[in-house]
Amino acid sequence: MPGWLKVLLTCFLLFIIAGLAFAVFTFYKLNQLGTSINEGSEERQPSNLRREDVNIDKKDPISIALFGVDSDESREGLGERSDSIMILSVNPNNDKTVMISIPRDTRTEIVGNDSVEKINHAYAYGGPQMAKDSIENLMKVPIDHYVSINMDGLKDLIDIVGGVTVVSNSTFEVKGNSYVEGLPYDMYGEEALAFTRSRYQDGSGGDFGRQERQQLVVEALGDKLLSAGSITRINSILDTLGNNVRTDLKMADIQDIGTKYNGARRNVERIQLEGTGETMEDGLWYFLPDEESLKEAERKYKENLEIE
Template sequence: MKKKILITLGLLFSVFLLAGTAYGFYLYKSVTDTVSEIHEPIERVTEKREEEVDVDNREPLSFLITGVDSRGDHHSGRSDTIIVMTVNPEEQSVKMLSIPRDTRTDIIGRGTVDKINHAYAFGGVQMAMDTVEHFLDIPIDHYVSINMEGFKGLVDALGGVQVNNSFAFSINGHTFPEGELFLSGEEALAYSRMRKEDPRGDFGRNDRQREIVEAVIQEGAQISSITRVGSILNEVGKSVRTDLDLDGMWKIQDKYRDARHNVEQLEIKGNGTRMNGIYYLEIPDEERNRVRLELRSHLNLH
């Protein structure tokens, strides 16, 4: 009898071991397939760094996160969400700066002065990175481009995200009361797009966009999300593009992950103006220099 019990337990253990191995292989293949799908390298050398960031030694680095307002699986159009994220693992901190889409600046590589969100439409992510680098005088090391229409699928795959709404408003059939809210993907997209009812206009909209991005980062890092890994990877493959390969992602996740616990939201202010009937946001030199110095300090650039 004891022998039969031991044999039965041994068989069950073998089944569980094989199932775990198979699931592990499935996860590995799913991750590698997704990374291959979203990996879009660019040939670009920044003039803002003398040497490439040493990830192994945990040197601070920066990302440009662009939300492209396009339909379907396409990643073309204007980048209506522009977020610069700097990560300093030694300080265990992240700074996130939203650049208003109407900001008037030099479009690098085109030789014109225009709204900053036009850079992506004119020259893709490379022109967007070059333009933001010039505008802030900091290096942009990596990019993450998100199709905002597909972004709602990612939020749903994560099981929703939590935000803290500063005032009540309604938009596109959705009502958002003041206080802590748990949002579905469709609700998160509507929440991040609202600006007409916000007395701060684009600045308030930028705050909500950063809040949603941060919430996705925090939720995606939770162990509970592993149970939804298949659907998460599927949505990432449809809505995200980045220059990082699998090795780069593993290294950054390993060396920089603790920094996500301390996220500071930054804001850059300007004055609205009209030129030839077109609205622009003019950023004063002293304001741009203030933000520049804060970001350079966070990147240990002096």
């Protein structure tokens, strides 16, 4: 056998061995991740607003609550609060996602706590289950699953994937950075977090501007995590997810969503609730959603779920 052919075969075998080793390592890490992030899937109950539970394996349209959790216990005397709240109706049949941002200061009934207050308190009082129940009561839509991510973990993930590119929705300045509406910006974690949290700066658009920026950054991060370039960072990505994410989705369901529902992430309709702000008798400022806005958001969300 010629020498050059031996070298070629050796390189080919090494390539195959390296590929198999990577596959085994990834399988191990994914199983490890599934164990660390899974929380309560065995005790999970189907939504009361569903006739029957969803089947991800059969590509049923699903509804997921996404919570950005702030663990600063010094704020308002509470523990973990959902600093950011979004719900996603994901339909693989029409390849569409409907994303609704719910302002964290929305005044509503906290189901299971016998109180009416800011919706982000629900997570602090009763974790994701109380938060899901309160969202269902407010929006009149089923919530099948949830995903919670620590906001510091969001920053770390953005750094690991090499930053995200976001088109600014407003013209404003925050923490030494300037943005012009309609222009794209490359951001790493700390800047992206400041970008999503800004609401008091001139031109930032207040709560509505902040909600849209949260949606934009979440979409950009999702695209980056699923890009081919992230494969080389798979170990760091999985470790960071394991430390900062909790969900009632099983690993098999997450993998199915990543493959069978992938087309829906490229077609996202973003919705923001309309309403007014008011300081109530308890001295706190609340967002009071408009009833017509709630009904229209409910209609679009359910339509994408293919339910009445």
